[in-house]
Amino acid sequence: MTQSPQGPDPSERMCPSTPVANATVFLGMITPAGRVAYVTPALPAEVAVDAAAEAGGPVEGRYRLAGPCVTxxxxxWTGEHCGLGERLVxxxxxxxxxxxxDLPRCAIRxxxxxYGEQGPAACAACAHVVTDAR
Ligand code: SF4
Known part of the structure; x- marks a missing residue:
């Protein structure tokens, strides 16, 4: 991953709410209260996929997955930034x-x-997101 003084190259950011087909990281679990319990340190997405297979139902309904942003x-994608992150905030x-x-402990910050585009406000909204797998 390319690094700049400001952090990672913006073209190489992670999507924090990605469907299983694009997932590389197990970001968190959806609690019964509908909040995200973040998993740190990072675990591979396969851990969530395997757990969901045992429980049944779509993995995105129980877990939050992250993967490379596909812009x-x-x-x-608006052409310049993530419109979903902006809308959520x-x-x-x-x-x-x-x-x-208070920022949650999160493996991909x-x-x-x-976070890169919206700052800490993104994390407050993120904790309420369940990925729509459609
Ligand atoms: S908690 Fe913040 S840094 Fe972590 S995935 Fe959510 S928005 Fe990104």
């Missing part, structure tokens, strides 16, 4: 208010697309 091959601010300052 223009994703419907949320904006709707979180409207419905919940200012985000908590250094390369996360949403």
């Amino acid at each position: 223009s091959r994703c419907g949320f 904006s709707s979180y601010a409207e419905t919940v208010g200012p985000p908590e300052i 250094r390369t996360c697309r949403w």
Whole structure:
């Protein structure tokens, strides 16, 4: 991965809510309360895939997976940034208010697309996201 003084190359960021077909990292588990319990240090996506296979049902309904951001091959890509991360932060601010300052321990923060573009507000919204596998 290319490094710059500002961190990883923006073209090499990770998508924090990716379907299983693109997943490389097991990011977290969806708790019964609908929040994400982040897994640190990072585990391979296969760990979540195997656990979901035992439990049944789509892996994305129980786990959050991360993988390389595919930019223009994703419907949320605006041409310059991730429109989903932007939308999540904006709707979180409207419905919940200012985000908590405490950042969860997260294995991909250094390369996360949403954090890289939206800052700490992304993490508050991220904790409520269940990936839509469609
Ligand atoms: S938005 Fe924050 S908590 Fe969510 S994956 Fe990115 S760095 Fe981690």
